[in-house]
Amino acid sequence: MPETDAEVAVLIVGGGPVGLTARALLARWGVPTLLVEKHGELSPFPRSRLINVRSMEIFRGLGVAPAITARAFPREYGRVRFRDTLHARDFATEAMIGIHAPVPESPALGVVTSQDRLEPTLLGAADAPVRFGAELVDLAEEAEAVVAVLADHRRGTRTRLRARYLLAADGANSFVRQRLAIGTSGPGAVGRITTVVFDADLNDWRARQPAGVYFTSHGSLLPLYPEGGWGLLVPTPEDAADADWSDLASRALGTDGGSRAEVLRVQHWVVNAFVAEHLRDGRVLLAGDAAHAIPPAGGLGMNTGVADVHNLCWKLAGVLRGWAGPDLLDTYETERLPVAHRTLRQAVANTRLMFQVQSLRDKQLMAGASAPTEVELPWSEEYFAQLGLVLGVAYGSHASSGDGVDYVPTAEPGHRMPHLWLTPGRSTLDAFGEWFTLLTPDPEGWGQQAATAWPLRVEPLSAEQAELCGLSTHGALLVRPDGHVGARWGHRPPDGSALRDTLAALTGSGR
Incomplete structure (x- = not known):
C-alpha cells in the first residue's frame, strides 16, 4: 500500500x-x-x-x-533554406515572421533555440x-x-x-x-522520425549562411546551439537497428563539404x-x-x-x-x-506545402540542365506568416475562424489586447499580470468602481491610445490576466456597478 x-x-x-x-x-x-x-x-x-x-x-x-x-541563436537564424545538400546552393529560402525581424504588432521577438x-x-x-x-x-x-x-x-x-x-x-x-x-x-500517428545528434566542423560555414533549418533531400538539418552541434531529422528506416547514422548525416551534409558527422545520440519518435x-x-x-x-x-x-x-x-x-x-x-x-x-x-497544411517544395525540386532535377536553379515557394506567406494564428486568437462569440495568416490588431472583446507603447520600453502587454487590468483615459472617473473583490489595477491611457482602442475620453477596457479583452465600454456606463457586474460574469463568481 x-x-x-x-x-x-x-x-x-x-x-x-x-x-x-x-x-x-x-x-x-x-x-x-x-x-x-x-x-x-x-x-x-x-x-x-x-x-x-x-x-x-x-x-x-x-x-x-x-x-x-x-x-x-541570433535573429538572422530565423530563416529556412532549401537545398539538395547542406553544402549546395539554396533553391528556395524564406524568413520566419516574428523571428527573423521584429514585428510592429508585438514588443517581443521570437527565437530559434x-x-x-x-x-x-x-x-x-x-x-x-x-x-x-x-x-x-x-x-x-x-x-x-x-x-x-x-x-x-x-x-x-x-x-x-x-x-x-x-x-x-x-x-x-x-x-x-x-x-x-x-x-x-x-x-493519429502519421509517421516515424529519427533525430540524429552529431558534431561536424561547420561553425564558420554556418555563420556565413545562417538558418534555423536547412531542408535537404536527405533530411532536415538543424543547428542546435550557437556554439555548435547539429541534428538531422529523417524518416525512421525499416532497418533502424543496423542503420549507419553517421553515413546518413554525412550524405545530408554533401560530399563537397568534406565534413564527416560524429554521431552522439539517436532518438526515435512518432509524429502524432x-x-x-x-x-x-x-x-x-x-x-x-x-x-x-x-x-x-x-x-x-x-x-x-x-x-x-x-x-x-x-x-x-x-x-x-x-x-x-x-x-x-x-x-x-x-x-x-x-x-x-x-x-x-494549419500544421497538416504546412506539411503538405513542405512536400510540395521537394516535389517541385525533384521535377527540376529530372529536367536536367534546362531546369531553373530556384523553386518558387508555393505557399506565398501561408507557412510562416501565421500571426493571425499566433496573435489573432480570440475567444467567445468574437472568435476568429479565418485561416490564421492575417492579423489585424483589435481591442474587441475576446481578442488579445493590442500592443501599444504606454511609455518608452513599456508595452500595454507589460501592464498585465496576476490581476485584471482596467485601461482607461479616465482613471479618476473609474476609480470608485475599481474597489472590487477581484485583483484589479487601473492603467491610464492617453487620448491617442484610447482612440486607437475605440474609446471616448471616459471609456475603458477590462483586460483579463492572460491579456485578452474581457469587456469594452466606449463611454462611461450609466450604471455604477458595471465593472463589478462584468468581473462577476467573467469569473463566474456571482459576487
Whole structure:
C-alpha cells in the first residue's frame, strides 16, 4: 500500500516546457504546486526549436525572456533554406515572421533555440517543488480532490498525494488522458522520425549562411546551439537497428563539404496528429501534447501548449483563491479546443506545402540542365506568416475562424489586447499580470468602481491610445490576466456597478 503524502493545490504531471510554464505561472499567483516528471532529469534532446512571438510575450511576463534570448541563436537564424545538400546552393529560402525581424504588432521577438536550452530556464523561473523520477501510476477523483499514486522507481516506493486539481502535461502518449479514457480525433500517428545528434566542423560555414533549418533531400538539418552541434531529422528506416547514422548525416551534409558527422545520440519518435475530445474531466485538465499533438511543420506544437496554460492558470488561481467560481474552468475547454483544431489543420497544411517544395525540386532535377536553379515557394506567406494564428486568437462569440495568416490588431472583446507603447520600453502587454487590468483615459472617473473583490489595477491611457482602442475620453477596457479583452465600454456606463457586474460574469463568481 502506498504511504500517504502531503496535499497540494495543483499537481502538474510532466516536466516539459508546458508543465514548467504552468508551474511558473501558478507560482506568480501564489498557488502551491508540485511538478512530477517520470524521467530522472530534464530531456537532453533538442526537440522543439521555435519559440514564437506569442510565447515570448508570455515569457516576457514571467521575466525570463532575456535569459531565453541570451541562450538562443541570433535573429538572422530565423530563416529556412532549401537545398539538395547542406553544402549546395539554396533553391528556395524564406524568413520566419516574428523571428527573423521584429514585428510592429508585438514588443517581443521570437527565437530559434533548442528545447533542452529552454527547459532549464523555465525550471529556474519558480521556486516550487519538482520531483524527478516520480511517475504517476494511478489516479482517482474524490468530491474535493484528485488522489494520485506516484511511483519512485529508484527507491522502489509509492506515495499517495491529494491535489485540488491535476494539470496533465505528460505528452502525446499521456497516461492521464488514457487513464480517463478521453478519446482523440484526427489522423493519429502519421509517421516515424529519427533525430540524429552529431558534431561536424561547420561553425564558420554556418555563420556565413545562417538558418534555423536547412531542408535537404536527405533530411532536415538543424543547428542546435550557437556554439555548435547539429541534428538531422529523417524518416525512421525499416532497418533502424543496423542503420549507419553517421553515413546518413554525412550524405545530408554533401560530399563537397568534406565534413564527416560524429554521431552522439539517436532518438526515435512518432509524429502524432490529434486533438483530445475533452480538455477537462472533473478536476483533471489536459494541456500541451496531452491535449493536442501537432506535427512539427511550422513550429506550432509547443507554442500552442504554452498558450494553453497561460489561458488556464489564472482561472485555476481564481477558483483556488476564491474570487472565481469553479465553472470558470469550463471556459478553458470552450476557448482552447477550437484553437487546437485550427492549429492542427494549419500544421497538416504546412506539411503538405513542405512536400510540395521537394516535389517541385525533384521535377527540376529530372529536367536536367534546362531546369531553373530556384523553386518558387508555393505557399506565398501561408507557412510562416501565421500571426493571425499566433496573435489573432480570440475567444467567445468574437472568435476568429479565418485561416490564421492575417492579423489585424483589435481591442474587441475576446481578442488579445493590442500592443501599444504606454511609455518608452513599456508595452500595454507589460501592464498585465496576476490581476485584471482596467485601461482607461479616465482613471479618476473609474476609480470608485475599481474597489472590487477581484485583483484589479487601473492603467491610464492617453487620448491617442484610447482612440486607437475605440474609446471616448471616459471609456475603458477590462483586460483579463492572460491579456485578452474581457469587456469594452466606449463611454462611461450609466450604471455604477458595471465593472463589478462584468468581473462577476467573467469569473463566474456571482459576487
